[in-house]
Amino acid sequence: xxxSTEFITPGQVLAEDIYSGSNWLLPRGIxxxxxxxxxxxxxxxxxxxxEATDVDQQFNKCYEDAKNVLDNLFYDVxxxxxxxxxxxxxxxxxxxxxxxxxxxxxxxxxxxxxxxxYTFIHSVDVAVLAILIGCQRGYSRRTLYELxxxxxxxxxxxxxxxxxxxxxxxxxxxxxFIEVQKHTIYGHELLQSSLGVSYNISCIALMHHERLDGKxxxxxxxxxxxxxxxxxxxxxxxxxxxxxxRPYRKRMTPSEAIEVLWGIAGKQIDLDIxxxxxRSCSIYPVGCKIRLNDGxxxxxxxxxxxxxxxxxxxxxxxxxxxxxxxxxxxQLSVVIEDLVIS
Numbered sequence: 001x002x003x004s005t006e007f008i009t010p011g012q013v014l015a016e017d018i019y020s021g022s023n024w025l026l027p028r029g030i031x032x033x034x035x036x037x038x039x040x041x042x043x044x045x046x047x048x049x050x051e052a053t054d055v056d057q058q059f060n061k062c063y064e065d066a067k068n069v070l071d072n073l074f075y076d077v078x079x080x081x082x083x084x085x086x087x088x089x090x091x092x093x094x095x096x097x098x099x100x101x102x103x104x105x106x107x108x109x110x111x112x113x114x115x116x117x118y119t120f121i122h123s124v125d126v127a128v129l130a131i132l133i134g135c136q137r138g139y140s141r142r143t144l145y146e147l148x149x150x151x152x153x154x155x156x157x158x159x160x161x162x163x164x165x166x167x168x169x170x171x172x173x174x175x176x177f178i179e180v181q182k183h184t185i186y187g188h189e190l191l192q193s194s195l196g197v198s199y200n201i202s203c204i205a206l207m208h209h210e211r212l213d214g215k216x217x218x219x220x221x222x223x224x225x226x227x228x229x230x231x232x233x234x235x236x237x238x239x240x241x242x243x244x245x246r247p248y249r250k251r252m253t254p255s256e257a258i259e260v261l262w263g264i265a266g267k268q269i270d271l272d273i274x275x276x277x278x279r280s281c282s283i284y285p286v287g288c289k290i291r292l293n294d295g296x297x298x299x300x301x302x303x304x305x306x307x308x309x310x311x312x313x314x315x316x317x318x319x320x321x322x323x324x325x326x327x328x329x330x331q332l333s334v335v336i337e338d339l340v341i342s
Contacts, residue, residue, distance in 0.1 A: 005040045005048060008032055015049035016286060017314070019301065022325045049286070059098055066091045066127065067120040070152060074120075077159045083194040085149065085201075092148040096131050100141060122240050127152035129236035132280040133273060137232075150204035151233045157187025157205060167247045181217045184209055200229050208233045211268040223270075231270040235261075235277055238269060253338045254283035255309045278308045286311075289340035297340060304329055309336065 010033050018026040018040075025043060026036065032050075040048065069087040077083060130151035134144045158166060161183050165176050172180065187205030191197045207230040210216035212223040226234075242257040252260070258278075265271040282303040284290060290313065291297055302312040310328035313336075328334055 005037070005045055008037060008040075008048065008050065010034055010037070013051040015051040017301065018045060018048060019325065024325075059095075059102075062091070062095045062098055063124060063128075066095060066124045066152065070120050070123050073153075074156065074159050077156065077190060083190060085153065085191075085194060085197060088152055089145065089149045089196075092127055092131075092152055093145045095128065096141065096144040096148050099128065099131050100135060100144065122244055123152050123155055125240035125244070126154060126233060126236045129240060129277065129281060130232050133232050133236065133276045136276040136280040137228075146198060146200055147229055147232065150198075150201035150229060151236060153187070153191065153201060154204050154208045154233055154237065155183065155187065156190055157183035157185065160186040160190075169247050171248070181209070184218050200227065203227055204229055204233045208237055210234070212270065213267050215268070228273075231273055235269050235273045238264075239277065253336070255336055258283065258309055279305055282311075283308050284311050284336065284339070290336045291338050291340050293335045293337045298326075301325065 012032045014026060014028050014030045014032060017024060017028050020043060025045075026039075028049075030036070066088075069091050073083065073085070073088060127148045131144050131148045134147045139147065161180055165172065165179060168176070184206050188202050191202040191205055206218070207221065207226060210219065210221040210226055210230065211234075212226070212231075214220045214222040239257055239261060242252045242260055243254060245251045261269065261274055265274045282300075282305075284300045284303065286300050286303055288300050289297065290300060292313070296315055298313040298315040300311045301314040304311045307329055312325065312327045312329075315324045315326065326334065328336070
């Protein structure tokens with residue numbers, strides 16, 4: 001949790017190391033006292049990270065709750081039961097409130113999202129990413145709730161697609177691909193027939209595969225006809241899909257996914273919304289473990305919002321010399337190969 005040095009109080013615990021350039025000033029885990037507060041102000045430190053020890057646990061629970069309610073909803077749809085989206089909406093509301101109030105959820109999010117089967121992780125992923133973008137867009141909480149719920153339900157139509165097609169490891173043939181495309185229509189129909197579902201939510205299910213250049217599906221719509229909720233969800237959907245394991249391919253690293261996204265930005269997906277995603281959700285959150293292309297292991301010390309693939313890294317092995325802190329934006333031959341997920 002980021003706090004201005006004007007508002008920190010003795011007894012709080014520092015959550016991140018503090019540096020001036022490559023010089024180590026204070027270690028994380030230290031208990032704040034009046035002397036440290038005076039030092040921080042003397043050093044000109046404007047903001048520090050304070051431990052919020054329950055955030056990861058709370059977000060993990062919220063994430064699990066979201067997966068479970070989506071699993072139950074999909075099961076009800078498969079068994080032709082009436083759709084009740086209230087449990088999904090309530091869970092997304094809790095998640096949106098947590099994201100709205102805490103930056104620390106990002107590290108937790110990155111560490112739990114690679115561990116489970118694709119369908120429900122992806123749906124929750126897209127909701128989280130959409131909410132983060134919506135926060136950057138300045139949405140009210142009520143608008144975030146609606147956006148997050150629609151993003152969580154964007155793939156509900158896949159319950160009507162044969163599971164053998166969804167889980168196929170080889171390339172889909174033409175007929176199978178046409179069938180998969182129908183999930184947008186199926187999802188829209190399911191949501192439109194349900195009580196309490198807004199037009200915006202059903203539109204996300206219908207249009208999230210439309211593209212700015214008119215080469216998406218199901219209607220080949222162009223940029224001017226795509227609502228902002230749809231354009232936000234599309235960006236979140238593509239990023240999540242690229243960075244999660246699929247039956248037919250391994251996940252991309254965040255760096256690889258960014259290259260793909262930049263390649264289609266302004267053509268297929270909204271460039272301004274993509275920029276909001278990178279501003280709101282560091283692909284390498286502070287504190288996450290990474291592996292470099294030379295095999296060294298380190299921890300992200302400071303994000304780089306302008307070039308998100310090149311943060312400042314603290315290498316494992318202590319901080320006896322300044323060479324153990326490297327700015328990837330200045331050492332271009334060194335790149336992050338992947339996250340280290342414990």
